[in-house]
Amino acid sequence: MTKPKVLISDKMDPNAARIFEERGCEVDVITDHTPEQLAEIIGQYDGLAIRSSTTVTKEILDAATNLKVIGRAGIGVDNVDIPYASGKGVVVMNTPFGNSITTAEHAIAMIMALARQIPAANTRTQAGEWPKKDFMGIEVTGKTLGLIGAGNIGSIVASRAQGLKMKVIAYDPFLTEERAIELGIEKVDLDTLLGRADFVSLHTPLTDQTRNILSRERLENAKPGIRIVNCARGGLIDEAALKDCLESGQVAAAALDVFESEPATDNPLFGAPNFICTPHLGASTTEAQVNVALQVAEQISDYLVNGGVTNALNMPSLSAEEAPKLKPYMGLAEALGSLVGQLAHGNLEKVSIEREGAAAELNGKPITGAVLAGFMRRYSDTVNMVNAPYLAKERGLEVSEVRQSREGAFNTLIRVTVQTAEGPRSVAGTLFGNDAPRLVEIFGIGIEAELSGHMLYVVNDDKPGFIGRIGTLLGSHDINIGTFNLGRREAGGEAVLLLSLDQKIPDDVIAQATEIEGVKLVKALEF
Numbered sequence: 001m002t003k004p005k006v007l008i009s010d011k012m013d014p015n016a017a018r019i020f021e022e023r024g025c026e027v028d029v030i031t032d033h034t035p036e037q038l039a040e041i042i043g044q045y046d047g048l049a050i051r052s053s054t055t056v057t058k059e060i061l062d063a064a065t066n067l068k069v070i071g072r073a074g075i076g077v078d079n080v081d082i083p084y085a086s087g088k089g090v091v092v093m094n095t096p097f098g099n100s101i102t103t104a105e106h107a108i109a110m111i112m113a114l115a116r117q118i119p120a121a122n123t124r125t126q127a128g129e130w131p132k133k134d135f136m137g138i139e140v141t142g143k144t145l146g147l148i149g150a151g152n153i154g155s156i157v158a159s160r161a162q163g164l165k166m167k168v169i170a171y172d173p174f175l176t177e178e179r180a181i182e183l184g185i186e187k188v189d190l191d192t193l194l195g196r197a198d199f200v201s202l203h204t205p206l207t208d209q210t211r212n213i214l215s216r217e218r219l220e221n222a223k224p225g226i227r228i229v230n231c232a233r234g235g236l237i238d239e240a241a242l243k244d245c246l247e248s249g250q251v252a253a254a255a256l257d258v259f260e261s262e263p264a265t266d267n268p269l270f271g272a273p274n275f276i277c278t279p280h281l282g283a284s285t286t287e288a289q290v291n292v293a294l295q296v297a298e299q300i301s302d303y304l305v306n307g308g309v310t311n312a313l314n315m316p317s318l319s320a321e322e323a324p325k326l327k328p329y330m331g332l333a334e335a336l337g338s339l340v341g342q343l344a345h346g347n348l349e350k351v352s353i354e355r356e357g358a359a360a361e362l363n364g365k366p367i368t369g370a371v372l373a374g375f376m377r378r379y380s381d382t383v384n385m386v387n388a389p390y391l392a393k394e395r396g397l398e399v400s401e402v403r404q405s406r407e408g409a410f411n412t413l414i415r416v417t418v419q420t421a422e423g424p425r426s427v428a429g430t431l432f433g434n435d436a437p438r439l440v441e442i443f444g445i446g447i448e449a450e451l452s453g454h455m456l457y458v459v460n461d462d463k464p465g466f467i468g469r470i471g472t473l474l475g476s477h478d479i480n481i482g483t484f485n486l487g488r489r490e491a492g493g494e495a496v497l498l499l500s501l502d503q504k505i506p507d508d509v510i511a512q513a514t515e516i517e518g519v520k521l522v523k524a525l526e527f
């Protein structure tokens with residue numbers, strides 16, 4: 001088996017390359033590249049490991065014809081076009097916890113640096129000025145810290161600030177009252193926070209809702225003399241307004257690690273009074289960089305080698321323990337989705353996926369993804385289980401999932417039903433010996449068949465001599481039959497025949513099969 005190939009395209013702790021190799025991937029480290037150079041080479045790789053310097057644009061994704069997974073050694077994934085990657089079937093992962101402590105510590109360092117004006121005092125002292133009387137600081141003890149965003153990093157900042165005897169309040173619409181109590185923080189609205197806080201620290205992602213969350217109006221109406229820290233994302237603060245507020249003294253001081261445009265080599269805030277900054281160093285500690293490098297390499301190789309999915313932003317998680325157990329189910333699910341997609345006519349708007357018996361106890365999301373991947377192949381041949389749910393949504397397909405823990409005739413079963421103009425049509429399958437997928441029902445008729453390769457599906461009247469006639473027709477065209485599977489509604493009623501063939505059946509042979517007496521439908525299937 002050829003090894004999956006991974007490119008590390010940003011500076012990363014060398015442990016990442018070691019882990020890739022140990023886990024069975026080939027790895028190249030190429031960190032010095034232009035977007036054009038990256039587009040030229042990306043087609044060779046199955047996996048891409050990045051930090052924040054590589055921007056994964058539509059152009060890169062279009063060139064990435066083999067890419068299956070992008071892993072961000074860090075938290076923010078605003079440098080990846082996730083909707084486009086999802087449409088291309090590429091999993092996007094991050095490492096949501098590896099650098100949180102480090103970044104929270106950076107925010108606390110910024111708070112302390114603002115309170116005691118350490119950077120300016122350092123510069124002037126080293127210049128030989130000894131400017132003792134110019135630097136009167138403030139204590140943080142007893143001051144109010146307002147957190148905008150109290151997720152992983154915000155909550156660590158809260159606990160560290162409480163250790164410094166600060167009172168912590170937070171604005172986060174997704175923070176529950178229970179979690180706020182657990183963190184010992186008071187939940188408030190944004191205007192209240194800005195009216196009460198002595199220090200504000202931002203810890204949200206950059207989204208349509210958070211962009212410019214500290215707007216000119218909010219900065220101007222905040223508590224006079226407020227101090228602001230941003231170690232989250234540039235774009236959360238109106239930088240021009242912040243500069244004006246620093247100059248007027250409305251904002252007493254500000255510390256930014258992140259900027260609207262990075263690298264920030266020429267920013268309007270540079271030189272503003274009481275302004276300090278760092279070049280996006282929030283995650284830059286030895287510990288955090290080892291953590292995120294190890295995690296991203298483990299996650300990417302787990303996906304490429306075993307199919308395990310951890311911390312994906314565009315796909316449900318699948319643990320390394322679950323992945324091998326789910327593998328035969330995914331094969332079955334994809335084949336059933338493909339079968340129903342190939343057989344059902346017309347514009348299909350609803351699909352229902354039922355899991356019965358042992359299948360009901362499994363993680364359903366990947367199974368649904370696999371059914372949809374098989375089903376959506378009727379519309380697109382580049383579909384996989386990552387992009388299938390997105391494509392299904394785009395086409396307005398209504399997807400429902402049903403679990404039935406009770407066993408029926410089979411101890412494990414997946415049934416896929418689509419609503420057609422003629423009513424519901426379903427196919428069902430099971431696993432033989434826990435790992436061999438088998439079709440067991442097709443449109444209400446019991447049958448037992450493996451779904452693979454080239455197949456021929458025939459619906460006919462159950463009459464003597466029919467099987468001989470179809471066999472003779474195929475034989476006369478030198479088409480060898482691998483397996484022969486029969487099912488019927490009742491003796492003499494409607495029957496179905498599913499043949500696996502050693503080669504693709506030509507259209508003219510299908511036309512001749514349709515002419516055989518008693519034949520109602522002939523269809524070539526591909527799996």
Ligand SMILES: NC(=O)C1=CN([C@@H]2O[C@H](COP(=O)(O)OP(=O)(O)OC[C@H]3O[C@@H](n4cnc5c(N)ncnc54)[C@H](O)[C@@H]3O)[C@@H](O)[C@H]2O)C=CC1
Binds near residue numbers: 099203204209
């Ligand atoms: N400076 C640096 O080097 C680093 C920056 N970061 C950035 O820090 C930020 C926070 O990261 P985490 O805490 O790990 O993320 P998280 O997802 O754990 O927390 C984000 C919090 O923001 C809240 N939120 C979302 N929309 C909001 C809104 N409209 N108003 C208020 N709160 C809102 C969420 O409910 C959540 O609790 C991210 O932008 C991340 O990219 C992370 C690591 C390093």
Ligand SMILES: O=C(O)CCC(=O)C(=O)O
Binds near residue numbers: 073075282284
């Ligand atoms: O990789 C870095 O240095 C930046 C980290 C970061 O911003 C993040 O993880 O969101």
